[in-house]
Amino acid sequence: MAAQFGRRLCKGAVTTAVAAAAVAALSASQAPGVTADDNGRSTAADAQPSPDATAGDSGATGNSPYYTDLPPLNTPSPAPTDGTSTSTPVESEAGIPATVLAAYKKAAAELQESKPGCNLPWQLLAAIGQVESGQARGGRVDADGTTTSKILGPQLDGNGFALIKDTDNGAYDGDSAYDSAVGPMQFIPSTWAWAGRDGNGDGVKDPNNVYDAALAAGHYLCRNGWDLSDSGDLDRAILSYNRSQAYLNTVLSWLEYYRKGTYEVPDGTGTIPGNRSDGSSGTGGSGGSYSSPSSPSTSNPSKPSTPGSPSPTPPSTTPPPSGTPTPPPPSTPVTPTQSVDHLEDSGTAKLTAMAGDAFTEQISTKAENAAGKGVAKVRIRFTIVGDTDAAFTGGEKVATALTNSSGVATAPALQAGETTGAFTVRAALIGRTVTGPDYTATVTQRVADTLVRTTDTALTCTPGGEFADAVQVKATYNNAVADKVAATATLIKSADDATENDKGPYFKDADGKTVRTLTGLTTDADGLLKLPQLYSDDTTGTFVLRITTAGGATLDVTLTVAAAETSASPSPSPSASS
Structure with a gap:
């Protein structure tokens, strides 16, 4: 475990040797016919994962590269949001983008209902999401939870990676020759074909949607009867995701870190890791999808000067001639979430139900901009607060809804439990902190007439x-x-x-x-x-x-x-x- 105290797992010959040895050991004991190359990467033949897949196959990701950055050693604590913070980005890594965090918690809650014996903690999904995609590139997702651009791993053509020929005809990764890992949880298409889930209820199983991907990852980790409260089953589940001891250690480090505490940050502002297990620098602090090592770079970095060559000419600082208009700086598009000024009630009637009954009224909340106009396509979170066993339909304590064209989001129906008295439902905008309403709901005792x-x-x-x-x-x-x-x-x-x-x-x-x-x-x-x-x-x-x-x-x-x-x-x- 001493290697974990370095900031990078896959830098240096010692770490590479450890990773290679781990993969080789796993290959010998669990996967006949699977070997490791000199870089410790799988060179297995075509992988066809199945619902009964174990740590001996190419896993959920096809053993694609992953972020190797380790969490900071300090205890997680929220970073100031008023611009006065002098902390480095790494000290804010406990912050998880709002929509991404909501997806992890929603998936874990659903698995607690459908597979309670699995004991899946949402922090495990967060740890894997961090290692696989840097929390969807720092939370670059839209109001539905879909990434603003695809997150693709490198082409799995056997050149330094597993050899996995195309299984989806390019439908998910755009490559009809070889597969690539796709989305914030980095599923290869052949695994997504059976593991994919519809986590946001839109009728589509999209690996690029963080709600769908998080729920799929939860089901993947909960198969084979694994109980993730058991350390042995936890290790087996993580290794089945990516068959590498170094990967296991990295995920466990983040799991422990998130268990100590985390907090919500606005979408698009999360810290993005900088180093990947294939030796590349990842996406740095700006985000963007992975690119295949064989793909041409789309960036144009300045060419460093060499001895004897003329120094680059510095840009001119001379002001433009008088009368010449100075072009305005490029404007940054304002997202719907950024334009929301406040939330307000949208005509919700009195919320009262008898114990055991469904509430006949539903909560409606309107998102408005500063001019009082409704803002469409933003996501509102509704949270039940207080000493109550009431829940939304499906047993959830937290529910999300998308605003319609008028800016109104309607929460799922409330179901009263047996506990009588008042409780609160709190409405909040996902992705930003704005003023929002609280709703009082009351459960009365059962009666007869x-x-x-x-x-x-x-x-x-x-x-x-x-x-x-x-x-x-x-x-x-x-x-x-x-x-x-x-x-x-x-x-x-x-x-x-x-x-x-x-x-x-x-x-x-x-x-x-x-x-x-x-x-x-x-x-x-x-x-x-x-x-x-x-x-x-x-x-x-x-x-x-x-x-x-x-x-x-x-x-x-x-x-x-x-x-x-x-x-x-x-x-x-x-x-x-x-």
Whole structure:
């Protein structure tokens, strides 16, 4: 692990030798027929990953190059955003672009629902995203989460890399001869064919979309029954992504770093790594997609001077002649997100629902510019805050929505849980910090408005005996079953006097003692409530059992205690003689 304390993993002969040895060892033990070249790179024949792929294949990326920069040794802390910071970019590497961070958290939340045994932390997706693409080139994505330009790895033509001939007819990487890793999570097309997912719900599985790619990466890491809380399974999952011990160490370093803390930065402002495992300088601080080593450079750096050659002529500092207009500096296009001045409520009605029910109203938030005009195609995040088990449809605590042409974004429907009381839903713009509204939502207790007995059998008992039939009632609300509704049953003195009676029928508690009021009762899933056995003392007469529920439903049940009827003796026959 000592090699990790350097700033670059793949600089120097020692690191290269370690990487080569690791790959060679893995090749020998896990992948017959796969070897490593002098640079420690796979030279396997055509790779065809499958859902059951393990660390012995070319992985999700085809073992493409990756960023080798290690995280700083200091504890992550937010960098000032007021322009006063003197920190170097590397000290701000804990900041993750807003949309990219949202995609990681959304994917991890979905995997927690669909594959809870995997225990996928979103920080692992962030670590792989950092190593594979520098968090989508510092968060250069649009409001839908799609990268502003494709992120392509080098051509996997066997020249220093794995040999993977074209599998997608160039659909994803634009190359009909060989495959290249694609997108912020760097999937090769043949892996994406089965691992691809639609993470943002637009009906398309796009490896260039950070929501789709993050969800796909989560499913890829959670296959084979791996439990990522187990260090062995965690290592196997990461190695299956890129079969290199150096890659594993780099990802684990970032995973540990992000677990210590991270924070959200605006899209497009993330720190981009500078060094890659193929020895190139990556994209530096300006971003841009990878390029194949065989591709011509599109930049035109100044040619350094050589001894004996004339020095380059410095640019003229003479001001232009009087009257000559100075051309304005090129303008930077303002993105929709940058033009948002504030968020405001867009006519959301009162948010109230009974426990267990769906809220009938949905939250609508409008993004406006400084002139008060709606801004379309920006993403709004809605977060549930407070002590509540309410959630958005699908069980999510955080949801995102895109504003329409009027600048309005509508959150998914809210579903109330069993916890009653008020909670908050907070609206925020993804990519920038602007003023946004908070919405108060309230969950009320379950109620019933009607109670009826399920039978009409008379309830009678002899003094000192027990009633043959138990009391059972059904609760409804608006003619629908009222389940899980709280109820109370009390033996009262009369229909006009709700005071608890001190004689007549009674229930028994767990110790066999007389009880005439039962609390904490709840209707079942069918709205039914069956009371315990009723007994009676020696008092005869007519008595009243009153059952009430939350919501005001009330039912009085008549109970009768009377002596058993006896047969009358026959009258003596009149005397024959009178």
